[in-house]
Amino acid sequence: MIAGQDTGVREFLADSLALWRVDGSVEAGALPVVAVVRAGGATVWVERPAGDAPWRWFVRWRSPEMQEERSRPCASLVGLLNAVRGALGVERGNAVRVVAAPVELPPLRQRGRVGVGAT
Amino acid sequence: MIPVSVITGFLGSGKTTLLGRLLRDPAMSRTAVIINEFGAIGLDHELIESSDESFIQLSNGCLCCNVRSDLVLTLGDLAARRAAGTVPPFERVVVETSGLADPAPILHALMTDRTLSEVYALDGVVTTVDAVTGLATLDNHAESLRQAAVADRIVLTKTDMPEAQTDAMRLRLATINPGAPLLTAVSGAIAPSALFDCGLYDAAGKQADVQAWLAHEAAAVAGSHVHHHHQDDITSFCVVREQPLRAVTLALLLSALAENCGADLLRMKGIVHVAEEPDRPAVIHGVQHVYHAPVWLERWPSADRRTRMVFIGRNLRESWVKSLIDLLDAEVADEIQRRAAAREPEIIAG
Numbered sequence: 001m002i003a004g005q006d007t008g009v010r011e012f013l014a015d016s017l018a019l020w021r022v023d024g025s026v027e028a029g030a031l032p033v034v035a036v037v038r039a040g041g042a043t044v045w046v047e048r049p050a051g052d053a054p055w056r057w058f059v060r061w062r063s064p065e066m067q068e069e070r071s072r073p074c075a076s077l078v079g080l081l082n083a084v085r086g087a088l089g090v091e092r093g094n095a096v097r098v099v100a101a102p103v104e105l106p107p108l109r110q111r112g113r114v115g116v117g118a119t
Numbered sequence: 120m121i122p123v124s125v126i127t128g129f130l131g132s133g134k135t136t137l138l139g140r141l142l143r144d145p146a147m148s149r150t151a152v153i154i155n156e157f158g159a160i161g162l163d164h165e166l167i168e169s170s171d172e173s174f175i176q177l178s179n180g181c182l183c184c185n186v187r188s189d190l191v192l193t194l195g196d197l198a199a200r201r202a203a204g205t206v207p208p209f210e211r212v213v214v215e216t217s218g219l220a221d222p223a224p225i226l227h228a229l230m231t232d233r234t235l236s237e238v239y240a241l242d243g244v245v246t247t248v249d250a251v252t253g254l255a256t257l258d259n260h261a262e263s264l265r266q267a268a269v270a271d272r273i274v275l276t277k278t279d280m281p282e283a284q285t286d287a288m289r290l291r292l293a294t295i296n297p298g299a300p301l302l303t304a305v306s307g308a309i310a311p312s313a314l315f316d317c318g319l320y321d322a323a324g325k326q327a328d329v330q331a332w333l334a335h336e337a338a339a340v341a342g343s344h345v346h347h348h349h350q351d352d353i354t355s356f357c358v359v360r361e362q363p364l365r366a367v368t369l370a371l372l373l374s375a376l377a378e379n380c381g382a383d384l385l386r387m388k389g390i391v392h393v394a395e396e397p398d399r400p401a402v403i404h405g406v407q408h409v410y411h412a413p414v415w416l417e418r419w420p421s422a423d424r425r426t427r428m429v430f431i432g433r434n435l436r437e438s439w440v441k442s443l444i445d446l447l448d449a450e451v452a453d454e455i456q457r458r459a460a461a462r463e464p465e466i467i468a469g
Contacts, residue, residue, distance in 0.1 A: 009446065012442040012443065015436055015438055015442065016439065018434075019383075019434065019435070019436060019439055021434065056450065076371060076447075076450060077375070077443070077446050077447055078375045078447075081378065081379055082378060085378075085379070
């Protein structure tokens with residue numbers, strides 16, 4: 001089951017590279033590494049930690065200009081993508097912004113903002 | 120709420136002609152018009168007969184570049200003047216963009232400004248495309264593609280001219296934005312009812328119109344459930360899911376779309392079966408990374424209770440979106456199970 005999921009994650013990461021317009025590759029790794037992403041000289045290892053870990057994913061990466069390998073735990077797939085983008089230096093979109101929905105509001109008088117204190 | 124419609128279209132595509140003709144219709148009598156012209160000396164407003172004080176010309180530059188300082192202030196000022204009775208009590212606003220405008224920042228401003236959102240609601244985007252030069256314009260100008268891609272209605276103009284490539288234009292536009300009804304207007308002649316009230320600003324009261332709003336989905340269901348169009352790097356597709364989405368999955372999905380697609384996601388809209396609210400579908404609508412908070416309908420508009428989401432974007436892959444939803448849904452389900460196993464039954468209840 002996990003093996004099938006891991007294949008899906010690798011395919012998804014490969015699709016993500018295309019979405020980000022990054023030339024690179026995604027390969028399987030030795031457990032707990034689910035995927036090894038290589039692009040632009042950088043290598044990113046995506047791990048699925050043991051079941052009792054407080055995070056769902058663990059991402060390590062290294063690039064030629066880095067002195068040391070870096071890592072980041074991620075609580076969800078959204079965080080995983082964020083970490084991989086950061087590791088590869090991909091500049092993408094902004095944080096989601098949810099704005100008030102265009103709903104009909106009752107007139108101010110009915111909302112009690114007008115006439116407060118009036119007799 | 121006062122509906123705001125945006126009329127956009129490339130230079131010379133017939134926006135001003137269309138608007139001028141529309142404003143002669145009695146149905147448009149209570150309409151405030153904001154025209155944005157690129158250049159110090161504007162002419163478009165001179166071409167439209169109006170003595171109304173609620174007719175405003177913005178010629179400080181391209182609206183999409185100065186949207187906060189121009190459009191937001193202008194709309195705010197207009198609302199204040201309306202409230203004070205110094206302009207007629209208009210019931211609709213039409214914004215005509217400059218021909219070079221990218222509509223997205225304008226839509227963002229209309230969706231996100233807190234003060235405007237108490238008075239105005241985005242109705243929809245009407246895009247004019249010239250049947251004579253439109254093909255070349257779409258090839259050569261990214262702005263033109265974006266204008267067509269975000270449209271709720273596309274108006275094909277100059278179809279009466281001998282050089283018009285009407286059939287080719289129809290095919291091209293159907294691949295760029297298959298969900299937008301494609302209309303024609305010769306010399307700007309078209310009924311206002313065909314162009315306006317096409318948005319979801321009063322979705323809760325327009326149950327039946329949701330299906331029309333999701334026109335792409337309707338077309339997809341009639342065919343192979345999912346349509347794919349790749350041309351001009353613009354992709355348009357509909358994702359249909361039988362299983363309800365948990366609310367947290369939906370929130371994670373919107374985050375992932377915004378952070379990973381960026382400006383490539385031109386428009387997204389959908390009706391979502393949220394597991395926690397099975398009888399009330401949520402309507403979602405976004406432009407790039409900006410989304411309206413979900414509008415909850417009182418009931419499903421039809422017997423079809425599947426989640427249906429329409430995506431229009433550049434370099435956007437249907438397989439990526441589908442996998443994203445599948446993986447997020449599996450992750451959320453697993454997390455719920457993990458917490459349940461750790462004796463946190465309230466998570467399941469919630």
